[in-house]
Amino acid sequence: MIVTRFAPSPTGRLHIGHAASAIRAHDVAREAGGRFLLRIEDIDGTRSRAEFIAAIEADLRWLGLTWDGPVLRQSTRLDAYAQALDRLRGMGxxxxxxxxxxxxxxxxxxxxxxxxxxxxxxxxxxxxxxxxxxxxxxxxxxxxxxxxxxxxxxxxxxxxxxxxxxxxxxxxxxxxxxxRKDAPASYHLAVTIDDAWQSVSDIVRGHDLFAATHVHRLLQALLGLPTPRYHHHPLLTDANGKRLAKRDGAPTLAALRDSGLDGAALAERLRTGRLPDGIATASA
Structure with missing residues (x-):
């Protein structure tokens, strides 16, 4: 069975780039009769906020996306990361x-x-x-x-x-x-462990994480975990070609919703490549 996931960090509001990635992951699963999961990557205790978790769920529902099963929070998985670290430590x-x-x-x-x-x-x-x-x-x-x-x-x-x-x-x-010094596991370790634990078969994510896959493949081999299929997609940018990012104040889905925009209509536009004004697809 095809299983995909959307795994944002609750460190800010979602923007259109997040929406495009979530829609891709959702549709890969749904078109194959598979499962689409929502995972919250909240082990960065200094930046994660509970209010952003609720906002993520509201944004996805506004887009017309549904997920299967309960939402997994990485903060509940610390024992699994510790066990993986112990295994790697035991290997020297x-x-x-x-x-x-x-x-x-x-x-x-x-x-x-x-x-x-x-x-x-x-x-x-x-x-x-x-x-x-x-x-x-x-x-x-x-x-x-x-x-x-x-x-x-x-x-x-x-x-x-x-x-x-x-x-x-x-x-x-x-x-x-x-x-890390301030977190029990890095992104590389936590995402590899959780994708395997959740039986994720197809990972749909932005091209900015393409290079990280080399590290994830190594960890899969060391820990005896399966290797998913990967679907890295182009990122969205602003009119100047700069990647959309939370830290740069990219327009949020919440702001678009408050402006009266219909979420399902926006999702359909993103599916067909009809991007909003001022938004473009990165060349690589």
Missing amino acids: LLYPCFCTRAEIAASLSAPHGGPDGPVYPGTCRHLSAAEASARIAEPHCWRIDMAAAVARTGPLRWHDASAGDIPADPLAHGDVVLA
Whole structure:
């Protein structure tokens, strides 16, 4: 059975870009007689707000979208993330990192750029077990030793509906964080664990997360999890070609609703590519 999901973070109001992605995920499932799930990614305790969760549900209903089963909140899944971290730690693939952002920036005199920016130079990977143990009471995150992890899994591949068969290249990301200092799991770990737990077969999401899939494919292999099919779609932009984002004040669905716009009509326009004035599709 086809199972898709829409998994926003409750850190602000949804905008048209979110709507377009949710509609795609919803329709992939419904057209195949499958299930569409709603998951709230709320493990960022410093930014997540309860009022935004209610707003997300209201926005989706306004668009005419329905989901199957109860809404899953990642904040109820902390034990699952801890167990996954323990497994990876038991494989000898994790190490504590005590570096601050300032220290990392200062160490990158000639930074090697990865898909998401400068790659962590591996400073704390070289700490002895005794030194790491002696400092463990200090604030720290947990990073994966990417080279060791890739050596353990060997070559991996994944499939995207538009791009086709993709060789996984997690090494390009360096030793990514899997548990942050201020959160029990990173996006990479939590999303991989929950997609498998919810039996998500098809992941529909924006092209901005295409590169992250290389890391997710590695985690699937390490933890013995299935690999979904991926459908990365173009992002929506403003008239100047800038990606729509919460932090940049993109027009919210709530504002459009308050203006008297019909949500079902907007959803149909987005399905047929008739974007509102001032909104465009990114070229890549």
